Amino acid sequence: MTxxxxxxxxxxGPGLIGSSVLRRLRAQPGLVSRLxxxxxxxxxxxRVRCLNLGDEITDNLAxxxxxxxxVMLCVPVGAIAPVARAxxxxxxxxxxxxxxxxxxxxxxxxxxxTLRDDIAYVPAHPMAGTEHSGPDAGxxxxxxxxxxxxxPDANAPQDAIDRMSAFWRAMGARIRIMDIDHHDxxxxxxxxxPHLIAFTICGTADTLAEDMRSEVLDFAASGFRDFTRxxxxxxxxxxxxxxxNSDALLSVLDRFSQDAASMAKAIREGDEKTIVETIxxxxxxxxxxLENRQA
Numbered sequence: 575m576t577x578x579x580x581x582x583x584x585x586x587g588p589g590l591i592g593s594s595v596l597r598r599l600r601a602q603p604g605l606v607s608r609l610x611x612x613x614x615x616x617x618x619x620x621r622v623r624c625l626n627l628g629d630e631i632t633d634n635l636a637x638x639x640x641x642x643x644x645v646m647l648c649v650p651v652g653a654i655a656p657v658a659r660a661x662x663x664x665x666x667x668x669x670x671x672x673x674x675x676x677x678x679x680x681x682x683x684x685x686x687x688t689l690r691d692d693i694a695y696v697p698a699h700p701m702a703g704t705e706h707s708g709p710d711a712g713x714x715x716x717x718x719x720x721x722x723x724x725x726p727d728a729n730a731p732q733d734a735i736d737r738m739s740a741f742w743r744a745m746g747a748r749i750r751i752m753d754i755d756h757h758d759x760x761x762x763x764x765x766x767x768p769h770l771i772a773f774t775i776c777g778t779a780d781t782l783a784e785d786m787r788s789e790v791l792d793f794a795a796s797g798f799r800d801f802t803r804x805x806x807x808x809x810x811x812x813x814x815x816x817x818x819n820s821d822a823l824l825s826v827l828d829r830f831s832q833d834a835a836s837m838a839k840a841i842r843e844g845d846e847k848t849i850v851e852t853i854x855x856x857x858x859x860x861x862x863x864l865e866n867r868q869a
Contacts, residue, residue, distance in 0.1 A: 576604065579741050580670075584610040584642035586635065586657060588622050590703060591674045592648030593712030596627040598745050601714045605744050612638035621709045636664040644741075647673035652814035655684035667692040670734045674700055676761055677819035678725050678754035686727065694734035695727040699757065700747055701765070705806040718746035723761075725754045755822075762822035767830060769812055770823065772804035 583599070583606045585592045592611075599606050611628035612635050613619050619631050632638050639645045639661045647654050654673050665671065671689075675681050676699050689695055702720040704711060722742040726735045739749045752760075779798070816823060833852075840848035 578605060578607045579737055579744070580606045580643040582606070582608045582610060582642045582644075584612060584638050584645045585628070585648055586612045586638065586645065586661075587648035588613060588618065588627060588709050588712075589648060590707050590711040591700060591716075592646070593622070593625070593627060593709045594702075594714065594716040595646065595648070595712075595745065596622075597712045597714040598717070600627065602744065605741070610638050610642060618709060625709060627709065627712075635661050639669075640664050641666060642669060644670040644672065644737075647671075647675075649673075650811050650814045651675045651677050651681060651818045654681050658685050659688050662688055662690060662693070665690070665693055668694075670694045670696055670738065672738060673697045676765060676815055678757050679821075680818040682725075682727070682754055689727070691729075694730045696730050696734050696738040697725055698738060698742055699723045699725070699761070700742065700745070702747075705803050707808040707811070715746065717742070720747050722747035722749055723757055724749060724751045725757050726751065758819050758822040759826070762819055762826045766815055766819055766823045767826050769804055769807060770816065770827065771830075772801040773812070775801050776805040 588611050609628040610630045654675050700717050700722045702716050
């Protein structure tokens, strides 16, 4: 029988990502011997107990992490560094600290000054999710065939990187190890900017005159419905993402604004060639996603 990757894994914050990890581990016994779940919200802990997602469930963070071989922070990006600082004195020597945040530079800059020399920091960003949140939103197959981007600290031992890579492969994910600034730029383009646009489009629709607004909602076509699905995402999580990846996000937003202005100019001037070329690029991107099994 293969030895478990971790004897004890502690998940702090059993929301969409955290509860999906826990569901996958429940479905694949043997990967982790013991699951500890921690959260400060009593309602969340009660729901986790009902779902039977862990072996120990507590609101005491110090107690939760004290015996863990790996501690996974599944909290909003803005809370990662404060929670990490709070638990740092209670981590056992040799433990792996990881998180699932979708921005890296701000988190690393805030966390590394307090990181202990005997703790390996190997954050991971699973590129998977839905618009739903909370323990009930989790899916055991959420990470299947999706990318997980690992951005390990420069001082992290190779063994810790290998174990986290193996862990996410067991979750069904494909692995890529990436520099933190490159990670933030890529995610600003493929995730953060689309969400910003979706929130903004829905906000525009909401400010229309009341009679037209009702018709927008009545006759919403698939394109607008897709935007509303994205815009249904958790406000606190996305506030933190936008603020913590502001430089990269504003850079790609500026590029998008220039391209949108060029498209508006082409429409205004009847420039059919530019319009068709822009649409064709979108079709090529879609084909590439299908070929890469990401659609």
